[in-house]
Every structure is written in C-alpha cells, then in structure tokens.
Amino acid sequence: xxxxxxxxxxxxxxxxxxxxxxxxxxxxxxxxxxxxxxxxxxxxxxxxxxxxxxxxxxxxxxxxxxxxxxxxxxxxxxxxxxxxxxxxxxxxxxxxxxxxxxxxxxxxxxxxxxxxxxxxxxxxxxxxxxxxxxxxxxxxxxxxxxxxxxxxxxxxxxxxxxxxxxxxxxxxxxxxxxxxxxxxxxxxxxxxxxxxxxxxxxxxxxxxxxxxxxxxxxxxxxxxxxxxxxxxxxxxxxxxxxxxxxxxxxxxxxxxxxxxxxxxxxxxxxxxxxxxxxxxxxxxxxxxxxxxxxxxxxxxxxxxxxxxxxxxxxxxxxxxxxxxxxxxxxxxxxxxxxxxxxxxxxxxxxxxxxxxxxxxxxxxxxxxxxxxxxxxxxxxxxxxxxxxxxxxxxxxxxxxxxxxxxxxxxxxxxxxxxxxxxxxx
Amino acid sequence: xxxxxxxxxxxxxxxxxxxxxxxxxxxxxxxxxxxxxxxxxxxxxxxxxxxxxxxxxxxxxxxxxxxxxxxxxxxxxxxxxxxxxxxxxxxxxxxxxxxxxxxxxxxxxxxxxxxxxxxxxxxxxxxxxxxxxxxxxxxxxxxxxxxxxxxxxxxxxxxxxxxxxxxxxxxxxxxxxxxxxxxxxxxxxxxxxxxxxxxxxxxxxxxxxxxxxxxxxxxxxxxxxxxxxxxxxxxxxxxxx
Ligand SMILES: N[C@@H](CCC(=O)N[C@@H](CS)C(=O)NCC(=O)O)C(=O)O
Ligand SMILES: N[C@@H](CCC(=O)N[C@@H](CS)C(=O)NCC(=O)O)C(=O)O
Numbered sequence: 001x002x003x004x005x006x007x008x009x010x011x012x013x014x015x016x017x018x019x020x021x022x023x024x025x026x027x028x029x030x031x032x033x034x035x036x037x038x039x040x041x042x043x044x045x046x047x048x049x050x051x052x053x054x055x056x057x058x059x060x061x062x063x064x065x066x067x068x069x070x071x072x073x074x075x076x077x078x079x080x081x082x083x084x085x086x087x088x089x090x091x092x093x094x095x096x097x098x099x100x101x102x103x104x105x106x107x108x109x110x111x112x113x114x115x116x117x118x119x120x121x122x123x124x125x126x127x128x129x130x131x132x133x134x135x136x137x138x139x140x141x142x143x144x145x146x147x148x149x150x151x152x153x154x155x156x157x158x159x160x161x162x163x164x165x166x167x168x169x170x171x172x173x174x175x176x177x178x179x180x181x182x183x184x185x186x187x188x189x190x191x192x193x194x195x196x197x198x199x200x201x202x203x204x205x206x207x208x209x210x211x212x213x214x215x216x217x218x219x220x221x222x223x224x225x226x227x228x229x230x231x232x233x234x235x236x237x238x239x240x241x242x243x244x245x246x247x248x249x250x251x252x253x254x255x256x257x258x259x260x261x262x263x264x265x266x267x268x269x270x271x272x273x274x275x276x277x278x279x280x281x282x283x284x285x286x287x288x289x290x291x292x293x294x295x296x297x298x299x300x301x302x303x304x305x306x307x308x309x310x311x312x313x314x315x316x317x318x319x320x321x322x323x324x325x326x327x328x329x330x331x332x333x334x335x336x337x338x339x340x341x342x343x344x345x346x347x348x349x350x351x352x353x354x355x356x357x358x359x360x361x362x363x364x365x366x367x368x369x370x371x372x373x374x375x376x377x378x379x380x381x382x383x384x385x386x387x388x389x390x391x392x393x394x395x396x397x398x399x400x401x402x403x404x405x406x407x408x409x410x411x412x413x414x415x416x417x418x419x420x421x422x423x424x425x
Numbered sequence: 426x427x428x429x430x431x432x433x434x435x436x437x438x439x440x441x442x443x444x445x446x447x448x449x450x451x452x453x454x455x456x457x458x459x460x461x462x463x464x465x466x467x468x469x470x471x472x473x474x475x476x477x478x479x480x481x482x483x484x485x486x487x488x489x490x491x492x493x494x495x496x497x498x499x500x501x502x503x504x505x506x507x508x509x510x511x512x513x514x515x516x517x518x519x520x521x522x523x524x525x526x527x528x529x530x531x532x533x534x535x536x537x538x539x540x541x542x543x544x545x546x547x548x549x550x551x552x553x554x555x556x557x558x559x560x561x562x563x564x565x566x567x568x569x570x571x572x573x574x575x576x577x578x579x580x581x582x583x584x585x586x587x588x589x590x591x592x593x594x595x596x597x598x599x600x601x602x603x604x605x606x607x608x609x610x611x612x613x614x615x616x617x618x619x620x621x622x623x624x625x626x627x628x629x630x631x632x633x634x635x636x637x638x639x640x641x642x643x644x645x646x647x648x649x650x651x652x653x654x655x656x657x658x659x660x661x662x663x664x665x666x
Contacts (some may be wrong), residue, residue, distance in 0.1 A: 043471035050565035051529065061514035073517035089486035092498040099491035103527060121550040140475035318480045327546030334547055335640040384564065 002027040005070075007055035008036045012165045013067035014055045014200050014281070019161045020412050024078040024199040028057070068098055068162060075158050083158045091154060097151040097159035101166045105141070108134025109170040116174070118216035124184045125327040134170075138183045145185035149192075156196065164193040172206065173213045179210070268375065269346050269369045275309025283348060283425040286407070298404050305394075309409070311371050312392035312403060317362035319386065324358040330420055333362060336383040337424045346370075349424035350406045356417040365392075365406040366424075426454040430495075431470070432480035433461050437590045438492035439480050440627055444586045445496040447623035449503040453482070476516075493523055493587060500583050508583045515577060522576040522584035530566070531591040533559035538598055543641040563608045570610035581621065589618040597631065598638045605633070 005028050009012035014030070021028040031039075039045060040052050048056045048063035056063050057070045064070050075083045085094050111130035115122040141163075144151070151159040167190050171180070180187050193199055194206045282304055289297035305312075323329040333351050340347065346369040354361040364387070368374055378384050392399050405413060409421040429651050430453050432439040439455070446453040456464075464470060465477050473481045473488035481488050482495045489495050500509045510516045536555035538545040543625045566588075569576070576584040592615050596605070619625060 050564060050568045051525070053566075057515070059514065061512075064517045064521050066521045066528070069517055069520035072520050073513070076513055076516065087486075088501055089484065091487075091501065092484075092489045092494055095494035095497050096489050096491045099493050099527075100476070102524070103491070103532075107532065115465050121548075122552050123548045123551055126548050126551045137476065140477075142477040149558065157548075328543070331540070331543060331547045331640070338640050357657075370654040 001060075002029040003074075004029055004031050004058045005040070005055055006031045006034060006048070006058070008034050011054065012169045015165045015168070016067045016071040016162055017055060017057060017074050018202045019165070019199055020074045020083065020158060022201060023083055023156070023161070024075055026074050026077050028074060034405050044060050054183065067302055068102060071158060071162060082155065083161070085152060085157060090157075093152040093328055094157045094159045100137075100141075101159065101163040104137035105134070105163065105170075106166040108137055109166065109174065113169060113173050113213060116213045117214050122215050125330060129327055135182070136187055142183040142185045145189050149189075156193075160193060161199075163201065164190065168194070168203065168206065171264075173209055176209050176211060265288045267346070269374055272309065272370055274308045275369075277304045277306040277309055279345070279348065279367075282367075286348075286423075286425060292405075293408055298407060301407065302400075307394060308371075309369065311368055311373075312394065313366045313368065313373060314390045314392060314399075314402070315364045315366060315387035316390070317387055319402060320361045321359050323353075323360040323362065326358065326419060328352075329358075329362065333420075333422055336381075337422055339381045339383060340377070340424055342380055343368075343374065344424075346374060347424065349378070350409070351422045351424070352406060352409070352413060353419040353421070354413055354416050360419055361416075365403055427454040428499075429454055429456050429483045430480055431456045431459060431464070431473070431483070433459055436479065437594045440593065441492050441590045442480060442482065442499055443589050443627045444510070444590070444624055445499045445583060447626060448508050448581070448586070449500055449506050449529075451499050451502050453499065485629075489507045493527060495543060496583060496587060508586070510577065510582060515582075518577040519582050519584045525562070525588050526584065526588040526591045529562035530559070530588065531594075533562060534591065534595040534599065538594060538638060541599075541638045541640050547640055561609075563611055565612045567608040570614050574614075581618075585618060589615060589624065593619070593631065595629065596633050598634055600633070601635060602633055602638065 003026070005014060005017055007030060014402070018030075020026075024025040034054075040049075040054050045056070047054055048058070049065040051065070053065065055067050055070060056065045057073065059073070064073055072084075075081050078112070085091050108130055112127060112134065116121050150156055151163060167186070171190060194203060204207065206321055233350055244354075282301060285300050285304075286297055289300075317323070323332075324395065330353060333353060337349070337351065340349065348367040349364055350366075351362065354363060366373075368377070373384070373389060392403060394403075404410075409418060411418050428451070430439065430442055432455060435457055442453060444528045445451075458464075459479075461479070465474075465479050469479055470481070473483070474490035476490070478490065480492050480495060482489045482498065484498070489498055497509075500506050505511075533555045537552055537559065539545050540552065575581055576588060582590060592611070619628060625631075
C-alpha cells in the first residue's frame with residue numbers, strides 16, 4: 001500500500017521524501033488534486049498538521065509533518081537502510097549534516113528567495129545579511145566537500161538527499177553560476193547528486209538560474225509604523241505617503257492628549273518661555289511636503305525657526321572608521337533614534353549614513369527645544385557622547401546651506417552618495 | 426570517561442545537550458576556558474566544525490556539530506532510551522517536533538532576537554514578519570498542547586528538551602507575559618518543563634522577561650569613561666555661551 005504525501009508538485013520539501021522513497025524501495029504517492037492554500041487549510045488537514053503547512057505524510061499509524069522527519073521515517077521503513085548509516089557515529093554525522101542543511105543552507109536561501117517572491121517584506125539590508133550568512137555556510141560546506149565525495153562515508157545517505165533538495169531551490173532560483181563558482185566543490189557535488197537516477201526521476205532536469213529571481217511586488221503589504229527604508233525607496237515613499245503620514249500623526253496627538261492629565265514631573269523645557277515655533281507644525285510640514293521641497297518645506301522651516309526658543313546642532317560620529325559593515329552602521333543609527341524617543345516632544349533630527357562603500361560616515365542635524373542640548377537627553381541617551389556636537393551658526397550661510405542639504409537628503413552629500421537617511425520626528 | 430562539549434556555558438543550544446545528558450545518565454563536560462569568538466576560530470576548532478560555530482561535541486569516534494544532532498547522539502548512547510521513543514511512529518513524531526521546534530519556533534525567535542542584540546540588521550518590517558510567523562507557530566503548538574501534556578506520548582522525550590531550550594531564549598529575552606498569555610498551553614508546558622529537576626539543574630531558575638530585549642547600540646555605553654561625557658558637556662557649554 002502506498003503512503004500518501006500531501007504536497008503540490010515541484011516542492012523541494014516533498015522531493016526529500018520522494019527521493020528517499022526511491023532509494024529505499026518504499027511506495028510514496030503524492031495526493032491527487034492538491035491545491036496549495038486550499039487543501040492545506042481544511043479542518044481535516046489542520047488535524048494532521050496544526051500549522052497547515054506541507055508536506056504531510058499519512059501513515060498507517062497516523063500523520064507525520066516536517067519534511068526532514070518524513071524523510072527519516074521513510075528511510076527507517078527499510079530495515080538497516082544504508083541511507084541512515086551503520087554506526088552510532090555515522091547516524092550522528094548524517095544528522096549533523098541534515099541539521100546543517102536546514103539551519104544554515106536552507107535558511108540562508110529562504111531568506112534570500114522568499115522576500116523576492118513577494119510573500120515577505122523585501123528589504124535590501126536583510127538580503128545582504130542573508131547572502132553573507134549563506135556564503136559563510138557554503139564556504140564551510142565547500143571545505144568539507146574538498147576531501148569528501150559525499151557528506152558522510154563513501155556513499156549517498158539521507159544527509160545528501162536533504163542537502164541536495166535544499167541546494168536545489170538555491171540553484172534554480174537565486175544562485176547563478178557566477179555566485180556558485182566560488183564554491184567549486186559544492187557545484188561538483190550538486191551536479192553529481194541531481195544526476196543520480198533516483199534523484200533525477202523525482203526532480204527532473206535541473207537548470208541553474210541565469211539571473212537572481214527578480215523582486216516581485218509585495219502580495220500582502222505590511223504596514224509598518226516607521227519604515228526604515230533604504231535611500232532609493234525613499235523618494236517614492238515620500239510621494240505615496242501623504243494619507244498614511246497624516247494618520248500616525250493623529251494618533252501621536254491623541255496619545256499626547258491622553259498623557260496630559262497625568263500628574264507628571266514637568267520637563268524643565270516646558271517651563272521655557274513660549275516659542276512661536278510649534279515643533280509639530282514643522283514635523284507636519286516636513287512629512288506632508290511632496291513637491292517643491294526646497295521652497296515649501298525648507299522655506300517654511302526658516303520662516304518658522306525661532307532661534308530664541310530652539311537651537312540647531314550638527315553631529316558627527318566619532319568612530320566612523322569602525323563603520324565597516326553597512327547594516328551594523330544602520331542599526332547603530334536606528335538604535336540611536338529609538339533611544340531618542342524620550343525627546344520626541346522636544347526634538348527633530350536627520351541622520352545621514354554617507355558613502356557607497358565602507359567605512360561609512362554618520363552625520364546628522366538636530367533641532368532641540370532650548371538654546372542648548374537638553375540635559376535630560378545628554379543624561380539618558382548614551383549615544384550622545386559617541387558624536388561630536390557643534391552648534392549651527394545660522395548667520396553663516398554655508399552652515400545654513402548644510403542644514404538645508406541635510407533636511408532634504410540632498411545627494412550627493414558633500415560629494416558622496418547616501419547609503420540611507422533617517423528622520424526622527 | 427566524560428565527553429567534552431565545546432561551548433560557553435549559558436547558551437540554549439548547549440542546554441539541549443546537557444539536559445539530554447542528565448536524562449540519559451551520560452557524562453558530558455564543558456571544555457575549560459572556552460572563549461567565544463576566539464576558541465571557536467582556531468584551526469583545530471575549524472577542523473571539528475568548518476563553520477566555526479558552537480556547540481561541538483568531541484566523541485571517541487570524532488567530533489559532532491549541530492546541537493540537535495549532538496543531543497540525538499547523546500540520547501542514543503543509552504540504548505533503548507525512552508526519550509527517543511519506542512516505535513517507528515514515535516521516532517517520527519519526536520523528529521517532527523524537533524524539526525518544528527527548529528524551523529518554526531527557533532528560527533522566528535532568532536530573527537526577532539539577533540537583530541535586537543546587534544548581530545544582524547535591525548529592520549522593523551522584518552521583525553514584524555518574524556513575530557507574526559512566530560505567533561502562527563505558537564498558535565499551532567498551543568493547539569497541540571491543549572490536549573497533550575508532552576509533545577509525544579506520555580513522558581518527556583528529546584522533542585520536549587529541544588522545544589523547551591528553544592522556547593527558553595524567547596521567554597527570557599523577548600516574550601513577555603502579555604505576549605505569551607495568548608498561548609496558555611504553551612505557558613503551562615514551558616513552566617512545567619523548566620521546573621523538572623533535570624532541567625533546573627542545567628538552566629537554574631528561569632524568569633520570564635518583563636520587557637522585550639531593547640535594541641542594542643553596537644558600542645557598549647559602559648565602556649566609555651565618564652570623563653568623556655564631562656568633556657562633551659564642557660564643550661557644549663563653551664559652544665553655546
Ligand atoms: N519546515 C517545514 C516547512 C514547510 C513549509 O514551509 N511548507 C510551505 C510550502 S514549501 C507551506 O506549506 N506553506 C503554506 C503556508 O505557509 O500556509 C518542512 O520542512 O516541512
Ligand atoms: N544550528 C546550530 C547553530 C549554532 C550557532 O548558531 N551557534 C552560535 C552560538 S549560539 C555560534 O557559535 N556563533 C558563532 C559564530 O557565528 O561565529 C546549532 O544548533 O548548533
């Protein structure tokens with residue numbers, strides 16, 4: 001009697017069980033008329049796998065999910081299956097490479113591929129990190145395969161089947177020849193594996209991707225509150241944002257109102273003489289100006305600006321030579337802005353990450369209530385001391401123009417491209 | 426003779442092995458003077474694991490890496506160990522939940538935690554996606570545990586050990602009470618597991634985090650001398666006068 005496997009065709013996770021079945025002489029059949037997103041959401045299916053994912057194998061003793069667990073089960077159906085090794089240490093090494101194939105290889109490929117398909121947010125710095133992690137893993141695999149034909153011992157084991165299926169997704173979708181040529185032993189291994197008759201029978205002809213899978217538009221757009229988008233996306237987002245930008249604003253105001261009656265210790269800044277400049281008005285103008293930014297927003301800024309009630313500051317990161325990894329640098333800046341949350345009512349800031357190659361420079365512009373940097377900010381936000389602070393002399397036209405360029409994310413900035421520009425508002 | 430485990434001491438992946446060893450009466454010892462980022466980058470270490478990650482177990486037959494594979498090996502050292510199940514379908518279910526704990530639970534906890542800890546890019550949308558996938562996985566786990574005390578059968582298996590260690594990172598770093606209260610059976614399960622003597626011997630007392638791990642700056646504020654701050658203040662006063 002055949003065991004029934006629930007999955008669509010062409011699913012690399014289902015291949016694991018099907019190839020294992022070929023090697024083990026076990027009869028496994030794909031369920032008929034499986035429809036992804038429908039068949040796996042029925043109550044009967046959820047009884048087999050509460051997560052509603054495929055593959056699931058039906059056995060005489062009940063269902064099994066998770067593709068590796070299914071493949072193992074199928075392998076064990078044949079007594080003393082050589083796929084499973086023949087000693088305790090061989091089992092262990094087979095399992096070690098199965099887990100490596102899953103946690104290191106498959107994860108790296110999945111984090112590269114799935115965001116491009118539109119099922120998850122596509123974020124360039126996340127992709128960059130995924131690719132870097134994947135390269136590290138492929139490098140380790142390449143080292144191992146330099147002296148080993150197969151992952152464990154001298155013949156094909158379950159580890160090879162699972163590794164090959166995981167690599168398969170990478171080879172057909174994202175890893176082009178120029179990417180994989182850095183890992184010649186992995187290439188040799190993969191092509192040997194997919195040409196084994198038992199693998200070929202299930203997977204068919206395999207063709208390496210000629211280009212990285214293109215980014216699809218997002219299917220289910222997430223609606224983050226404060227998108228940290230890379231620079232390229234920035235301009236467009238500005239165009240699209242008007243209605244959305246108005247909403248969080250309204251919420252922020254509502255929060256402030258709710259907070260008002262609470263008997264809180266007054267911030268000394270609240271005791272300053274009133275200013276004609278209303279910070280929220282400026283923030284609204286900044287967020288809502290989509291065209292003619294120079295005249296409308298920047299022009300408006302200088303009309304509103306009150307040098308008696310506010311001050312402008314340039315900041316310059318002191319350790320720019322350490323900014324050698326783009327995402328680490330971006331994290332640093334995001335973390336700073338998060339920690340500035342306590343100053344939201346009294347500050348506005350722009351932070352630029354400058355340069356197209358490391359080391360990146362981090363520079364910023366801040367508007368603070370009062371003529372000095374507020375004491376509570378210096379006390380509570382430790383990032384402050386990582387920057388050199390210089391008060392802007394607004395009588396100096398060159399400095400004023402630098403302020404404008406920073407508010408506007410002008411590019412090139414001081415002769416260099418911007419990696420990212422973040423706004424605190 | 427004790428098997429030597431290469432790893433720092435308080436890492437959840439190490440806990441898997443140490444707890445499994447407790448259950449199986451196997452003698453596993455942590456290597457002395459392990460230094461993360463140093464010991465695991467030496468040529469000798471890379472011979473044991475070309476990726477340079479911990480944990481790695483030294484056995485009389487050579488090294489093993491990947492924490493789940495190591496735990497399985499330890500469990501198998503004791504023949505007919507009930508933590509590995511007693512029938513083909515029990516093995517399969519144990520492995521199913523081990524893989525679920527890894528690909529659905531741990532992965533999403535990691536994607537939530539590591540960026541915050543400063544090990545990979547922090548991107549709000551990516552975090553949001555990870556949290557929603559984690560909730561989906563916890564929801565599925567919660568429905569399973571609504572009618573099951575343990576993941577498989579009527580006693581603790583290796584699946585429970587690995588699941589608990591993976592949940593542990595979440596409970597102590599990210600998943601506050603208000604987050605987990607949506608998954609009451611997972612809560613009940615987790616607390617009853619970490620209070621088992623073999624677990625608490627390895628993990629000590631476990632406390633749920635009162636807040637989500639804050640986003641770390643790459644630079645440790647404590648490493649800065651106070652004096653510097655004073656200098657800046659002086660400088661600021663001078664500037665603004
Ligand atoms: N770790 C699981 C992953 C399974 C998985 O992600 N399956 C996808 C298709 S490849 C799925 O069923 N997705 C449907 C869904 O997310 O609802 C395994 O190896 O079986
Ligand atoms: N899937 C592996 C993960 C191991 C892992 O990520 N280990 C981390 C510490 S928890 C490590 O060694 N990191 C060092 C590095 O990345 O160089 C396992 O379960 O053993």
